[in-house]
Amino acid sequence: MEIYQLKTFVAVAEEAHLTRAAERLNTSQPAVSAHIKALEETLGTALFHRTPKGMVLTDEGKVLKASAEAILEATRAMELQAQKLRRELTGDLRIGLNSDPSGLKVAPFATWLKNRHPGVHLSYHQSISGKILLDLKAGVIDGGFYYGSCPHHEISGLFLKEIDLVIAGPAAWADRIKGVSWHAIASLPWVGFPPHCPYNEALTPLMQHGGIRPGTAMLSDNESTISTMVQSGIGLSIMLRDEALKAEESGTLAVWDGEDLTLPLSFGYAKKRKNEPVIQAALEGIAEVFRKSG
Template sequence: MELYQLRTFVAVARAGHLTRAAEGLHVSQPAVSAHIKALEDELGVALFTRSARGMGLTPQGQALLARAQSVLEQAEELTRAARSLRQQLDGELKIALNTDAEFLRVRELLSVLRAEHPALGVHLPQNMSHFIAEEVRAGSLDGGFVYGEAPPQGLEAVPLCSFRLVVIGPLAWRERLAGATWADLAREPWVWYSDALPCHASVQRWIAPYECRLSKVAVTDYEGTIRALVQSGAGLGIMREDEGARCEGAGEAFVWRGDSLPMNAYFLYRRDRESDPAMRAVLAALRAVWGLEQPLASAHMRA
């Protein structure tokens, strides 16, 4: 039994006529007749009754039609699965995170990649934006998430979202600093960012007009350390607005109601990876997860 015989059986049953079935299958009428006869001989039952009006299904043909259709559908599904396997990606991508996975929608990204390319693995090291950009440029990372007012030069940068940085302080200081100015804040102790972070220069420009000289009790490159030290009462700090709101809502810190600093999040990769199937899969997943327009826009920055 051949699949083409089953296709002919289904086509004749639908058309009710040999000639119309032959036209739909793009074969000759004698070929259609031969397919039906061979199938009937193999099955040992008559599938059709012939009359001047055309071809009608016998009770046996009616009973077997649904099964023939099911076999053809399964064969098509098998073909699609094989085609998918030929195109399936494997190996491992190394994509660095500069902040928490929830903000970067990493779970959603992995879910899309796993659904489309289950054999493709992803390694997620953590680092600061500055070092992530350098490693992507050097080729030791396939891609990475970074912060910045503008994307770093020499790399492709996909803009993901904009957010704001705010000042947070220990909850016990809320009333005392409710109406504070930058000059007032400068007199307080601070848990400060490492100068290797891209937002360090932005924050310095942010406070420059106020001519503030901050008192830094600690310098760190990890957001979690800033959050923990601020909560413990060590000093003021700067963090993303959404994180500040979460801390304030949990009664762990307060958000200063003064001005805030705009910042952007990007996904970086090298332009020579643009045609790589694995990178194309990541970019497609980013587009789906972040709701980015098609085609995926990137900022082409050159050194």
């Protein structure tokens, strides 16, 4: 029995799907299948029922999953103890980015980490807030930036600052946007957001105040895609204030001069990992570079 087999077992049990487990573990689906088969042969029992909809734990698998989790937790505890015994902090730090890297201070933090903890290998992964929170729960990444509130009790967040947002539309719509009410804005076509997108949270005060929700011409939860669609004339949307004002100055967007919107920006991590040295280093460095930037 190998530790990597137990990690694969737990990942498949949580994802209930071989392909999703492979993506989470950054390996191939045949490798995941081989790990499970080898573990089942070692233990002498079937761990999963293979169904058309995915992988379902057997009764034996449910019992053994708890044992596997306990072994993995003990292994991590031993690794942490070894880290504390070493003078130099080492390990991997995988951070999810939900927005433009410059706004998230990725270069200053990388410099800070290199100077303070050169033995830590840092990697950045571009994503979106909702996916980052799910990846933190699954252990795919170690930390990540997200907008808005966090619906997952397993995740803690270090508040960094309030992000200023605006509602912007195509430059050709300036006469339809400037000086009008929320009711008029909401009646126009929108590039909307899926339910999990935090931009919905930013709109809540306006919807409560005006009693109307915008209709959507299309959906997107990617900032660059939203910007492209708005500039192309698809509809209005929420955008980062600084970026939208720059685009307005260049003549590619028009910004609504109504109510300002905000969302909190936080750095998330799994609560159970708070005391790990690498997580502590990340929290210290992220807090310092944002504090220095004002």
